[in-house]
Every structure is written in C-alpha cells, then in structure tokens.
Amino acid sequence: MSGPPPVLPPPAGPIPDLRTLLAVVMGTVVVATLYLAREVLIPVTLAMLLSFVLAPIVDALRRLHVGRTLAVLLASFLALSAVVVLSVVIGFQLANLADGFPRYATAVEQKVDSARTFALRQLAGAFENVGRVLGPRPVSVGTEGPSSVGPSIPSGEAPPPLPVEVRQPRPSPLEMAARYLSPILNPLATATIVFVVAVFVLLQREDLRDRLIRLAGATDLHRTTTALDDAARRLSRFFLFQLALNTGFGVVIGFGLFVLGVPGWLLWGTLAGLMRYVPFVGGILAALFPLLLAAAVDPGWGTVLWTAALFLVGEAFVGQVVEPVVFGHSTGLSPASVIVAAIFWSWIWGPIGLILAMPLTLCLVVLGRHVERLEFLDVMLGDQPALSPPESFYQRMLAGDPDEALDQAELLLKERSLCSYYDEVALKGLQLAAIDAERGVLPKERLDRVGSAALSVIADLSKYDDARRTDATEKDTDKDTDPNQTPSRTGASQPAKTALPEAWQVERAILCVSGRGPLDQAAAAMLAQLLSNRGIGALVLPHAAVAREQVGSLDTAGVQMVCISYLEISGSPAHLRYLIRRLRGRLPGAPVLVGLWPAGEAVLSDTAMQAAIGADVYTTSLRDAVEACGRAARKSATALPASVSIANQDA
Secondary structure, eight states: OOOOOOOOOOOSSHHHHHHHHHHHHHHHHHHHHHHHTHHHHHHHHHHHHHHHHHHHHHHHHHHTTOOHHHHHHHHHHHHHHHHHHHHHHHHHHHHHHHHTHHHHHHHHHHHHHHHHHHHHHHHHHHHHHHHHHHSOOOOOOOOSSOOOOSOOOOTTOOOOOOOOOOOOOOOOHHHHHHHHHHHHHHHHHHHHHHHHHHHHHHHTHHHHHHHHHHHHHTTSHHHHHHHHHHHHHHHHHHHHHHHHHHHHHHHHHHHHHHHHTOTTHHHHHHHHHHHTTSTTTHHHHTTHHHHHHHHHHOSSSHHHHHHHHHHHHHHHHIIIIIHHHHHOSOOSBOHHHHHHHHHHHHHHHTHHHHHHHHHHHHHHHHHHHHOGGGHHHHHHHBSSOSSOHHHHHHHHHHTTOHHHHHHHHHHHTTTSOHHHHIIIIIHHHHHHHHHHHHHTOSOHHHHHHHHHHHHHHHHHGGGSOTTOOOSHHHHHHGGGSOSSEEEOTTSOEEEOGGGSOGGGTSTTSEEEEEOSSTTHHHHHHHHHHHHHHTTOOEEEEOGGGGSTTTGGGOOOTTOOEEEEEESOOOSOOHHHHHHHHHHHHHSTTOOEEEEEOSTTOGGGTOHHHHHHHTOSEEESSHHHHHHHHHHHHHHHHHHSOHHHHHHHHHO
16 A cells, blocks of 8 residues: 655745735735824824934034933924924015905906907917918998897896895804914914924934834844934934025025015015925925016016026026035935825825925835835835846846947946956856856746847947046056056056067967856957957957867967856866866967856865866956966066067067
C-alpha cells in the first residue's frame, strides 16, 4: 500500500491580491476618516503646522537661556498678537470697503458699460466695412410718421393692482447677536483650539518624539531618532521660510497697492500672502479684487495696468528667483503631485484644504523618505526619479528605445565623465539584464534587443571625450597618473598620444574580447571606446572569434595586449582558463587583462583561483581597466631600446 499523499503547500497566488485588497480598503478608510472627521482634524493639523513654524523661535529663545515653558508661551504670544492685530486692521479695512462698496460698484459698472460700448462700436464698424466690401448696401424704404411697435393697448384696460408690502417683526437683541456673532464664534473657537494644541505640542515635543519612535521602530533607535530629527528640522525650516517668503510677498503687494491708491491695500496684501500657499495660481487669483477696485478708483486704465503688472512681476520674481535661492531648485514635490494634492485636499477639506495642500503633501513625502513602509508616498509624490539611472537604462534597453537612453546619458555626462557613466550606469544596467537572464525571466529575443540597443547607445556616445571630468572623485583618481600626461580642456589629465609607442596606437593594439554572455560584447565595446579616447588602439572581438575552431585563424599582427570582458561569471570559470590558454598560445608574451564587472565574484578575492586562470590583471571597473592598459603601454615604452625610442621621436 502506498503511503498518504504529500501535503502540498497552499498556492501563493491569492496573497498579493489579498494585500492589494487590504491596501485599497485601508486607503478608503483613511480618506473617509479625513472627510468625516474634518472638524477635528483641521484644527489639529493647523496646530501641528503652527508648531513647526514656532519651533525655531522656541529653540532660539532656549539658546538665550529662557525656560522651555516661558519660551513656548512667548512664541505663542507673539504669534497670537500678530494674528489679533492683523485681524483688527483687516476688520477696519473691510468696514471701509463696505461703506464705499456702492460707489465702487457703480464706477466699475460704468467702466464695464463704456468698455462694452466701445467694443460694440468697433465691432459694428468692422461689420460695416465687411459689408461695404462684400456687396452694395441695401436701400431701405420706409413710411413717414411714427411706426407702431408691438401690440396696441386697449383703451378699456383695468387699472394695475395695488402693491402689498409684507414686513417682518423687528428682531430681538438676542436674535441679532446670534445672527451676527455666530459667523465669528466658529473661526474664533477654531483659532483657540489651534493655539492651545500648538502650545501643548511645543511643550511635549520630546515626549511626542519618543512615542513616535516607539510606534515607528524602537528596535533601531539610532536610525529612527535620526529620521525624526531630520524630518522635524527640514519641515520647520521649510514652513518658516515659506511663511517669511509669503509674508514678504504680501507686504510688497500691499505697499504697491498703497502707492497706487487702491482701497483696502492691507486686506489685499494679506490675501495675497495667504493665497501664495495655493500652488501655481494662488498669487494670480489674489489679484482679481484689487484689479476691480483699481478700475473703480481710476477713470482711466492706468491703475489697472499697473496693478496687473505688480502682481505678475511680483509672482514671477518670487517664484522664479527667490524660491529657488531659498528652497533650492525644488521643494521636493513633483509638479503633478502638487496639482493632484491641491485637488484632493480641497475636495476633502474645502478652501482650507487648498491652502494646506502643499504643506501636508510635503509632510507625507518626508514621512515616506524616512519610514520604509510608507516609501510609496515618496515615490508617488516626491520629485526624485522613480528609477535609479541603472534601472532606467535597463528599462530603456528592454523597451528597445536607445534614443531616450541617449538623452539620459547626455544629461548625466554634463556632470561626469564617459568612463564614470559606463561604470556607474551602463554596466550596472547591463548587470541587471544579465541577472534576469540567469534567472530565466528574460527571453532570448528580449536579451538580444537589450544587447543591440546597448551597442547603439555606445556607438552614439563615441563623440564624447572621456577626458571631461567634473566631480571631485574623478579628480582624486587622477592624482596617481603618470607625469607624462597633458591636461585636457577641463583641467583633468589624460595620457598624451605622443607619449605612447606607435605600436599601441594602431587599431589592433588591444583586442577587447567579449565573454560567452550575450551582453559581454557591449561591455567590451565600452572598454574599446574608452581606450580609443585615450589614444590606444582597440578592436572588439566576439567570443566566437576566439573559440577553439576559430582561434587558429586569428590575426595577431600588431596585437600588444588582450582584455576579456565578463558581465556574469560564476562558479569555477574553467572556460575562462582554457580561453586564456588558447590566447597565450597565439599571443605569447602579450599581457592578458580580465574585467569581471560584477565586483562580488569569488575569483577577485581567491588568489589560488587567479593563479589557475592565468591572467595578468583582474579589474572590476572600466576605469581600472583603462588605467591598467595605460600603464602597460607606458611600461613597454620605457622598455624599448634607446635607439628605437629616439627613432620614434624623430618620426
């Protein structure tokens, strides 16, 4: 009798679906909570943001040896005093505008009527000119005497009915107080809650931080503490600078409107500062009411044009000049995420959500950068590239789109050399392809597409000179170069072509042999191109050219060195040992370099394996390979007889 059937493990397919469903449910719950609890969450959120703004002020007072409680109370009192004074002044401004509103409305209406009349007159004149050009003007024949328009009113019509007016009873003082005070009490209560919560957050900052550390991950205190401190410092600086910048924008706008004579200049300056929190269009929307009032106080159009110029120039200067200097080239948010966040938060929390959209989104991005489970927030909302340069290179190769990969390469080559780009981007991208091919997830036709696309990019990059070096790391690597080098146009050094023997400048001086892998030829082509940029002749050979059947017919004339490239080689590389043995038989005395671009291979650290393979030099980067070839060329130059060296110099 056979034993019981084996118990099969449950299929792993539904687990990702369950996780996806759980994520969707959690997202729906979070959105619903944000919407339903907005009456509570809005004051708490405002208080948290206010605490970020006041935290630098509290820290400055603490550095002046002021106690924590007193420092928090002083900072809160300063903020509350500023809000109260500003509210009182804005109230007076609104009262003055309310008194003159009928006059302003009449002036604006008259100006609109005059503009409309002018436009209709011009339009009628244009139509008249068109009619005069297209055909003769028709002759109208009319009758003398007044014409009757509309139906006649019968003589026996009944008199109109008497108007009836319904009067409401005069409201009591309590009803009047409830009517006029209720719109004020709600914002006042919200402001009180915001300040009270902000004070407690500032007083309990360390305790709240410790609780967040316990929730985020108490097992790694150093990393969690560093992340929270960095996030709090960055957010505090950003909110404080943004507050100062928007306040300065409002002050400039208010002063400009005061000079132009626009009523309510302080109110519109405050509104301009607040509306700058609305991304992209906030500063422009704040100009609508000042433009209407400018049209009301000036019979002409000069004040309107100057007001429009004030807002346009101010917004452009702050957005394009001041903000990049204060915040850097980016706030850390992608433009698309800012727009989506503005739509989302305004839908959830209304106008206050539109103002808080950018600060809240920035908080989410910072949280995503420091909390591993929330990394998707940084990927979705941040401005950092979603793919690393090697991953992007590999993805473009998979898609068979070398043009976009070339665009990315041209951008990266503005800050690094071609050798650095090949080592840090192209080779690592091809290693990802080799790993996928080894795992069996990359079909042969896709692998061939990756190889051909990579060769196309390498061929297009042949016009770039590898001597261009800009970063400090590359300059440091040039300190140990040979003194017989001439500086390039960017101040780095490269081997002088005249310092190399002529034998190393011919096309077949170095044979760049590709390994057995389908992508090794691309790596060999990179090395050959870099050697050519250094004045060393190099020729790329496919692996089939050095196979057992073909190595006997290999042309060895002028060959000084052999470089073998491998993107993937694992285990005991017996085929590499036999390949080097065949090449030694055809090229006795020529040094052999093996480039193992994946740096974790065992042969790189096992001296016994290296001795068994039999290569002269082992490298893990194209830079090391190029420098090793340069050293071999210079060594052969010093080993030449004196008569030969003199003859070469005379030639």
